[in-house]
Amino acid sequence: AQTVTQSQPEMSVQEAETVTLSCTYDTSESDYYLFWYKQPPSRQMILVIRQEAYKQQNATENRFSVNFQKAAKSFSLKISDSQLGDAAMYFCAYMEYGNKLVFGAGTILRVKS
Amino acid sequence: EAGVAQSPRYKIIEKRQSVAFWCNPISGHATLYWYQQILGQGPKLLIQFQNNGVVDDSQLPKDRFSAERLKGVDSTLKIQPAKLEDSAVYLCASSLSRGEKTDTQYFGPGTRLTVL
Numbered sequence: 001a002q003t004v005t006q007s008q009p010e011m012s013v014q015e016a017e018t019v020t021l022s023c024t025y026d027t028s029e030s031d032y033y034l035f036w037y038k039q040p041p042s043r044q045m046i047l048v049i050r051q052e053a054y055k056q057q058n059a060t061e062n063r064f065s066v067n068f069q070k071a072a073k074s075f076s077l078k079i080s081d082s083q084l085g086d087a088a089m090y091f092c093a094y095m096e097y098g099n100k101l102v103f104g105a106g107t108i109l110r111v112k113s
Numbered sequence: 114e115a116g117v118a119q120s121p122r123y124k125i126i127e128k129r130q131s132v133a134f135w136c137n138p139i140s141g142h143a144t145l146y147w148y149q150q151i152l153g154q155g156p157k158l159l160i161q162f163q164n165n166g167v168v169d170d171s172q173l174p175k176d177r178f179s180a181e182r183l184k185g186v187d188s189t190l191k192i193q194p195a196k197l198e199d200s201a202v203y204l205c206a207s208s209l210s211r212g213e214k215t216d217t218q219y220f221g222p223g224t225r226l227t228v229l
Binding site for chain 2: 004037042043044045046047050091093098099100101102103104105106
């Protein structure tokens with residue numbers, strides 16, 4: 001079974017600085033998708049960014065970018081110019097064909113003003 | 114566009130009681146998912162519907178959990194009887210599923226269940 005590991009239970013970043021959240025996964029598949037979801041205290045899960053495994057180019061969405069290392073099965077999220085609104089729980093997730101999502105345990109991100 | 118709706122937002126019950134959660138997906142979304150999120154963990158898929166048919170219920174504890182999606186729209190998830198370990202947030206999500214290899218899942222606000 002596929003597994004997703006987020007080794008950082010909690011991270012802190014100063015407002016306007018950059019922070020990187022780590023994620024590793026285990027799979028024997030070659031074609032899959034990876035996601036980062038944000039879950040603020042209100043609990044509504046929001047998609048931040050997605051990466052398709054067959055694409056070598058790292059995905060970016062405004063201040064959010066990923067470092068996708070397929071051989072190492074690593075998928076980290078970089079948040080640039082951190083804002084107070086970025087404070088949330090961040091989940092890394094793996095999806096294979098059939099749309100089944102497997103989530104990591106999450107990383108709490110705290111943003112200091 | 115309205116998002117995924119869930120009710121109730123909070124529920125407190127005694128163990129061995131029954132409880133039901135309701136979900137209304139985004140209009141036009143064919144696929145609906147129920148996840149269980151225990152405190153401190155990531156969401157775990159319980160069941161996946163494609164229209165009103167079950168695609169995957171391999172992690173649903175079928176001795177106490179049941180779910181249905183009548184007419185391929187709204188869905189209900191029921192627990193009977195509840196156990197202490199069922200305390201969790203139950204998340205509903207939906208996706209368009211236009212036949213593409215994968216679709217973005219959109220999540221509702223969840224129902225926080227506390228079993229005493």
